[in-house]
Amino acid sequence: TRYMFSKKFRKHGTISTGRYLQLYRRGDIVDIKGDGAQQKGMPHKVYHGRTGRVYNVTPHAVGVIVNKRVGNRIIAKRINVRIEHVRPSKCRQDFLDRVQRNDELRNIAKETGVKTSLRRQPEQPKPAHIVKTKNNKPIFLMPLAYELI
Numbered sequence: 001t002r003y004m005f006s007k008k009f010r011k012h013g014t015i016s017t018g019r020y021l022q023l024y025r026r027g028d029i030v031d032i033k034g035d036g037a038q039q040k041g042m043p044h045k046v047y048h049g050r051t052g053r054v055y056n057v058t059p060h061a062v063g064v065i066v067n068k069r070v071g072n073r074i075i076a077k078r079i080n081v082r083i084e085h086v087r088p089s090k091c092r093q094d095f096l097d098r099v100q101r102n103d104e105l106r107n108i109a110k111e112t113g114v115k116t117s118l119r120r121q122p123e124q125p126k127p128a129h130i131v132k133t134k135n136n137k138p139i140f141l142m143p144l145a146y147e148l149i
Helices: 017-021 094-111
Strands: 029-032 051-057 063-070 073-082 085-087
Touching: 029 063, 051 073
Parallel strands: none
Antiparallel strands: 029 051, 029 085, 051 063, 063 073
16 A cells, blocks of 8 residues: 555645546546545545446545455445545547447448448458568578587
């Protein structure tokens, strides 16, 4: 915990006002990260670095539902954390961008009448090609001979 809640290099001091002006609503996805500059309302070290969903908002804190593994099961825990120790999560941003891009592609496909696949494709293997050795002599690699000194 000594290093877990410590501030980053050249980031010590008071918390910026932007952290207090951040607006949280029920249903928002937030990342929990304890800030050592504010000891009040700090989350337990178990929840440091976890992502949860806001279920309650008060003037100085938010209630967050976080999954915690206990033994062989996962329990949805409800914790109250001050807003200094939470920040909006970017975990859904890639998904939301993909939804927006798919909507645009779907509209273009409807206008042109061409059928397009909106599914994600895994990275395909690189196409085959021939390596020419005319001006590119091959280099033979071999281990260095062992020498006794």
